[in-house]
Amino acid sequence: xNSARSTIAAHLAADYQPATAEAALQVAPSxxxxxxxxxxxxxxxxxxxxxxRFDRRRLELLAARQQRQVAFDHGELPGFLPASAELxxxxxxxxxxxxxxxxxxxxITGPAERMLVINALNAPARVFMADFEDSCAPTWNNLLNGxxxxxxxxxxxxxxxxxAGKLHCLHAHTATLMVRPRGWHLPEKHVRVHGEPVSxxxxxxxxxxxxxxEALARNGSGPYFxxxxxxxxxxxxxxxxxxxxxxxxxxxxxxxxxxxxLIETIPAAFEMDEILYELREHSAGLNGGRWDYLFSFxxxxxxxxxxxxxxxxxxxxDRGLLKSHxxxxxxxxxxxxxxxxxxxxxxxPIHHDPAANAAAxxxxxxxxxxxxxxxxxxxxxxxxxxxxIAMQAFEGVMRGPNQFAVAREDAQVRAEDLLRAPxxxxxxxxxxxxxxxxxxxxxAWLGGNGCVALYHLMEDAATAEICRAQLWQWIRHGVRxxx
Numbered sequence: 011x012n013s014a015r016s017t018i019a020a021h022l023a024a025d026y027q028p029a030t031a032e033a034a035l036q037v038a039p040s041x042x043x044x045x046x047x048x049x050x051x052x053x054x055x056x057x058x059x060x061x062x063r064f065d066r067r068r069l070e071l072l073a074a075r076q077q078r079q080v081a082f083d084h085g086e087l088p089g090f091l092p093a094s095a096e097l098x099x100x101x102x103x104x105x106x107x108x109x110x111x112x113x114x115x116x117x118i119t120g121p122a123e124r125m126l127v128i129n130a131l132n133a134p135a136r137v138f139m140a141d142f143e144d145s146c147a148p149t150w151n152n153l154l155n156g157x158x159x160x161x162x163x164x165x166x167x168x169x170x171x172x173x174a175g176k177l178h179c180l181h182a183h184t185a186t187l188m189v190r191p192r193g194w195h196l197p198e199k200h201v202r203v204h205g206e207p208v209s210x211x212x213x214x215x216x217x218x219x220x221x222x223x224e225a226l227a228r229n230g231s232g233p234y235f236x237x238x239x240x241x242x243x244x245x246x247x248x249x250x251x252x253x254x255x256x257x258x259x260x261x262x263x264x265x266x267x268x269x270x271x272l273i274e275t276i277p278a279a280f281e282m283d284e285i286l287y288e289l290r291e292h293s294a295g296l297n298g299g300r301w302d303y304l305f306s307f308x309x310x311x312x313x314x315x316x317x318x319x320x321x322x323x324x325x326x327x328d329r330g331l332l333k334s335h336x337x338x339x340x341x342x343x344x345x346x347x348x349x350x351x352x353x354x355x356x357x358x359p360i361h362h363d364p365a366a367n368a369a370a371x372x373x374x375x376x377x378x379x380x381x382x383x384x385x386x387x388x389x390x391x392x393x394x395x396x397x398x399i400a401m402q403a404f405e406g407v408m409r410g411p412n413q414f415a416v417a418r419e420d421a422q423v424r425a426e427d428l429l430r431a432p433x434x435x436x437x438x439x440x441x442x443x444x445x446x447x448x449x450x451x452x453x454a455w456l457g458g459n460g461c462v463a464l465y466h467l468m469e470d471a472a473t474a475e476i477c478r479a480q481l482w483q484w485i486r487h488g489v490r491x492x493x
Contacts, residue, residue: 275303
């Protein structure tokens, strides 16, 4: 690492001429073999460039989030922006996506662990989203190993030998790779510029982009991202400006980067048009989040006793604010010729219990059929075993690579519809389930595992967060169970 660090320091000194090159950049030591390949001069040079240009603006937007929450705490309600009504009513479309993003009817997601990357890319799915966010415990080793695994996958040299000696490698045809960096709110303490921690989002983005854009182009693909946790179109504008700056820095054509935004906060649900517009030359559509969306609801209305959510098991996507949120998302995306991707099926096959497995797979099939009939252009799954079920559901409904022609003019979604909590019970069983999942997930997360199978469902930070937040909300407002 010493030679790598001196090269990096020289690169930074040439660009920024700090008092001392070593003082400009501090990178935590790592025991990860080949770490210098992803902590490359190109990647860290891009990172420091973006940090200098955009970190202050990022922090200002985070402060604006806090100010907005104060207004919500005092009774203000989220709503559609009056200032952008003309934009919402205008006829415009996002730029077309590349060929390998045209058909996204099944997308599989998971952390960038070596064996999981191979299995996901080999799954009968159109897209694999490698996740540095909710399903990744952000240890320094996990982050660096994940970037190495993706670099090897892009170059088709990734292999894994299992405990029994079986060699796993990529098939001739694999899913299109997308990457989800962490959100704007998170710092990456292992890398500091002039003593300041860099943005975790910019760290994940810079390493993947700078190290892989050339290899991706040779493969006929490109740098494609999922953007989490946005709360406003101004945060989407920041990402768009980052994309432009990164493309200029690396000599890429504008629009090379494509990104799908997760609509998983209440404020973002009121700004879907504006978010698509800000990213229009880089947009690859929107995805309707579930658990983070509900967590956002709890957070925004934390002071209101009339905004209590029922048991997690009662929070179905075809009810209340979740249905309105996805209906509006499909309508908005298709008006702009953008993909509308449906939410997650978190079930895992239950091999030891055929009856329970059949019931679980029937639920998955029904959920995916509902999404396809609603007009989604694709859906998320978490396990390769669900890919055939999801694919069959969408292939039975879709007549082309997307459903842009499904305009959903029937969806007349009002502001109050996006804020209507679904009805349902609060039970002792629901409380106990949230406690069990929350505690067991936290134990795994602290051990470095961010994606955990619990009670036949794959749990991640988002599902653990809703468990914690529901318990907090129920205690805070003194709710009583039905028992």
